[in-house]
Amino acid sequence: MxxxxxxxxxxxxxxxxxxxxxxxxxSPKNKSFAVLDYTIEKIDLKNNSMDVVFTITNSTSIDFKENEWSIHWNQIDGEPLAESLPRGIHFERVNGTYYILKFTDTWSLQSGESISFRVATNGIMSRLPLGPRGGFIVTSNESIDLHTNINWQDAKGLEELNLPTAKTRYQNLENVNSLPIDSIAWIVPSPTYSTSMTSERLPLANWNVYFTSENTMDEFDVLLKVPFEEMVSTLFPDVGLQWVKSVEEANFILKLSSDLTQEAYHLEIKQDHVVVATNSYGGLFYALQSLLQIDQIAILENRGWPIIKIDDMPRFSYRGFMLDISRNFYGLPKLKQIVDLMAMFKLNHFDIKLSDDEGWRLEIPGLPELTEIGSKRGYTKDESERLIPMFGSGATGRETGNGFLSKDDFISLLQYAKSKNITIIPQLSFPSHARASIISMDARRNKLLAMGDVVGAEKYALSDPNDKSKYLSPQLYNDNAINICMESSFAFFERVVAEVAAMYIEADVSFKQFGIGADELPYGVWEGSPVCLNSVNGNSGNLDLEILYNNALLRLKETIESHGAIMSGWEDFLLVHSKNSHGETKLKKERFNYEVIPYAWNNTWGGGREDMIYKLANAGFKTVMSNSSAFYFDMANDNDIDAFGLSWSGYVDYFDTWAIDPQDIFANSVLNQKHNIQSDYISKTTKLKPSKRDNLIGIQSQLWTETVTNHRILEQMLVPNLIVFAERAWAKQPDWISNTAPTQEQKMLKEWNYFLNVLGKRTLPVLHHRFPEIVYDLPKPGGVIENDTLYVRSQFPGLQVRYSLDGSVPNQTSKLYQYPILIDSDDVVVLRSFDTQLNGGKSIRVSQE
CATH class of the missing domain: 1.20.5 (Single alpha-helices involved in coiled-coils or other helix-helix interfaces)
Structure with a gap:
């Protein structure tokens, strides 16, 4: 016992x-993270400042001892003012928007306890994505995640931000109303010419294809037969395809017609057969894309194919999209999915931003440091192993802070895009926005110096250690410009271009264009570099930066051209480099023989550079319009507290993209009024000369990714933005452009409503059918309560709007709004948009006034 x-x-x-x-x-004390409650107490719009309370709770089992801990984070708007901090707390802006608070004296934080302190800021966090992100605590031994809660709802002065309400959204959607589905189009972007009858026919399950042409069958075999079979197997995998020898046996007639221009096509669906005519790979591909949209609408609506005749061609030969994968990285599968989206909507140039200050995303054989260091972000003491954290990448890089495309990845992407009639344009920043490459090559230099290899250490160096130049980039970096006075910088550039060109050769894809970026070169660069001062006029010290920079650009141009490509860059590299920075409008005397392609991007309404694209085209440059005020998907739609993106170029909504006329941006009286552009201002601007219209080769949309920190945000900022842009890039100039107000406004708003109906009722459901994993933007609905009745409007007719009456966030089973409903005085109404797969957007409360 x-x-x-x-x-x-x-x-x-x-x-x-x-x-x-x-x-x-x-227990709470054993969590692996601490918590920051960031509470905005007061917003002072007049003085551009906030009063904020930081409350830090130590949820870990570790005691944070005074002088041994600090908090680290990124924040786009609302930098703390050091002088407003309590004694013993010290603020440091490391570089860019990477901030540190160091705690000394009596500022310890025991496990399970909290501390609070107040701070004033320079700048206002007007939207949540602009606030603190990626926080972590560093102790003497480790880094610990800092989960952040932003409390803004009770801030004094919040009303000064004029945040959108359900009522203002309802008012803004005044001209949006639902149209019968049988009255709207089948295809986006809108075909040049289309006519249809009310009758339908059954879809073709098996294609018996007959080929007819003025050319020989051998030529057809080379041009279209094999690609046609590959396209059909990819786009219509369930279709049986066979070639027949007579038109009598055929239900699908394919014509090779020299009368059609590049990328143009003819598509006709008749009762007994289908006709496709084209003169190019691109035209054939787009004809089948249009037919696929028709086929999938028929499936979704349980109906037949329409009897329809389409003659279609693009308005612009260049229809581009640029994605920044340097700030945040999304991987090869996502890039291929984007290629598919672009192809679906007939875009043909994919400009990939592969490097910037915050990341280098392409493997370059022979320069492993570019990806070993430049493709990673996180906590670091000296950036010898990774870049500093930016855009909320935290201590370890998180979901999208780290990563790169291997050589094989890039080759695979080139080949995939080629099959979709898309040209990949690599963009690698030189000499500005180059911090990632500079830091990577600094690490290479230090590593080789430690090994005693002095010659190797300097071979590809990009910075002068003795450079005392004082400058600050728009993104607040003081070290992001490559030194163009060092031969090693050009050796680096030549190596990079040669390796990229080799990837194109291995992929069997034409190397057509290489983008250097070259935007936002800070004023003051190189002025304090001994290497630069000794490189001109002997040792006299007379430094002509304009000549120096132009000579460097000429060398870059020669390097790119030696590999058979053309150099492109943002408009900045053709403008005089001056203190005016973004306000500079004067073209350089150096024109590079007009053998470069400038992308005109910086055209904020009222900023004085809206007409820069026309100045460049009139001067003789082949140009691409990349307007920040119309084609930047990262410009937030509005100032909603939840909206991702920036707003330095104003708020850019779907209407801004759709309503612009690239060949005359002031032609739309509604846009002029919206952005407060007066006739006397317009009269002083440069117009595109009719004789130079061909120099405006096309338009490009951009998605910069400072706030795009995961795949879901990427999808919401990409779709339906990309579709709206594609309409403007492909479709002919709308008839209403030639009208004057108020006729113009009436016709335009009618067409805008029509397009929104096509988008919401047909295009977005088809996109979901093809890409069910994509969750696109679902805008907050508008709603008002008048005479005890709830009225609701949606940005895209066809989206579901569900509601609750108890203040809860509506879910998939909440009541569906279909018509005005009676509301009791004590009801708390909340609205939320849903797509056809019942994915939900952000909710919004409707106030009872």
């Missing part, structure tokens, strides 16, 4: 110990 008791007592103690450990491990 005594032995049993001893055994019981021993086991009971072990059992109690295990239970205690279990409960202790679940």
């Amino acid at each position: 005594a032995n049993f008791r001893a055994i019981f007592e021993q086991n009971f103690f072990l059992y109690y110990l295990l239970i205690s450990i279990f409960f202790l491990s679940c």
